[in-house]
Amino acid sequence: xxxxxxxxxxxxxxxxxxxxxxxxxxxxxxxxxxxxxxxxxxxxxxxxxxxxxxxxxxxxxxxxxxxxxxxxxx
Amino acid sequence: xxxxxxxxxxxxxxxxxxxxxxxxxxxxxxxxxxxxxxxxxxxxxxxxxxxxxxxxxxxxxxxxxxxxxxxxxxxxxxxxxxxxxxxxxxxxxxxxxxxxxxxxxxxxxxxxxxxxxxxxxxxxxxxxxxxxxxxxxxxxxxxxxxxxxxxxxxxxxxxxxxxxxxxxxxxxxxxxxxxxxxxxxxxxxxxxxxxxxxxx
Numbered sequence: 001x002x003x004x005x006x007x008x009x010x011x012x013x014x015x016x017x018x019x020x021x022x023x024x025x026x027x028x029x030x031x032x033x034x035x036x037x038x039x040x041x042x043x044x045x046x047x048x049x050x051x052x053x054x055x056x057x058x059x060x061x062x063x064x065x066x067x068x069x070x071x072x073x074x
Numbered sequence: 075x076x077x078x079x080x081x082x083x084x085x086x087x088x089x090x091x092x093x094x095x096x097x098x099x100x101x102x103x104x105x106x107x108x109x110x111x112x113x114x115x116x117x118x119x120x121x122x123x124x125x126x127x128x129x130x131x132x133x134x135x136x137x138x139x140x141x142x143x144x145x146x147x148x149x150x151x152x153x154x155x156x157x158x159x160x161x162x163x164x165x166x167x168x169x170x171x172x173x174x175x176x177x178x179x180x181x182x183x184x185x186x187x188x189x190x191x192x193x194x195x196x197x198x199x200x201x202x203x204x205x206x207x208x209x210x211x212x213x214x215x216x217x218x219x220x221x222x223x224x225x226x227x228x229x230x231x232x233x234x235x236x237x238x239x240x241x242x243x244x245x246x247x248x249x250x251x252x253x254x255x256x257x258x259x260x261x262x263x264x265x266x267x268x269x270x271x272x273x274x
Binding site: 058 | 108111112115116118119120122123124125126127
């Protein structure tokens with residue numbers, strides 16, 4: 001019961017952080033990066049999006065594996 | 075040189091009393107593999123972005139020695155398979171055949187590196203060097219980074235059969251080495267598929 005409450009609390013805190021910080025996590029704080037990305041054209045912007053996705057997939061997979069293992073071994 | 079593997083049971087018993095539990099080594103290897111995966115993912119991401127930012131259709135052209143690279147894939151896959159066979163033979167207590175399979179897998183790894191070197195020579199002979207175009211740069215970078223990792227793996231495979239590990243049992247050492255080896259084979263297959271798709 002206690003661990004259930006702990007998981008729910010952790011999820012709630014995680015969700016809160018995601019929603020609060022989402023606006024600041026736009027990653028376009030750097031004016032030069034923004035200008036470069038905006039000036040790269042539609043093809044360049046698509047390439048940037050794909051590049052970010054490629055970085056995201058293994059990172060999420062690693063995080064998912066660690067979390068899954070932790071959850072199954074708890 | 076060959077005398078230490080035979081009394082495996084003795085070493086396993088010695089290591090069982092060791093302060094470091096054996097399960098930490100595979101965990102450590104998983105963490106290392108995560109880092110290596112991110113490294114190659116970063117390279118692929120940079121390559122995709124660079125290709126997207128290309129201003130000329132001709133800029134990224136690269137004629138790859140497809141047949142040679144495909145043979146290399148088969149050699150590395152065979153090496154990975156033979157290494158797994160070696161592990162099973164060790165598990166069955168057949169040390170002599172384990173040793174033979176292990177050396178075969180290592181030799182196939184060396185053949186793979188020689189094949190990669192031939193591919194570089196072939197591309198260089200066609201007048202394509204690291205600075206020729208972005209695709210060539212990334213090809214050399216991918217294959218070079220993978221070759222360095224694989225050379226490290228070959229050293230580890232040889233070390234396992236040449237001298238006893240300080241804290242690892244033979245079973246753990248072979249397990250950790252096999253994890254690394256299979257991972258590098260999978261990474262190369264992924265890179266190969268990407269290179270083939272990109273150079274169509």
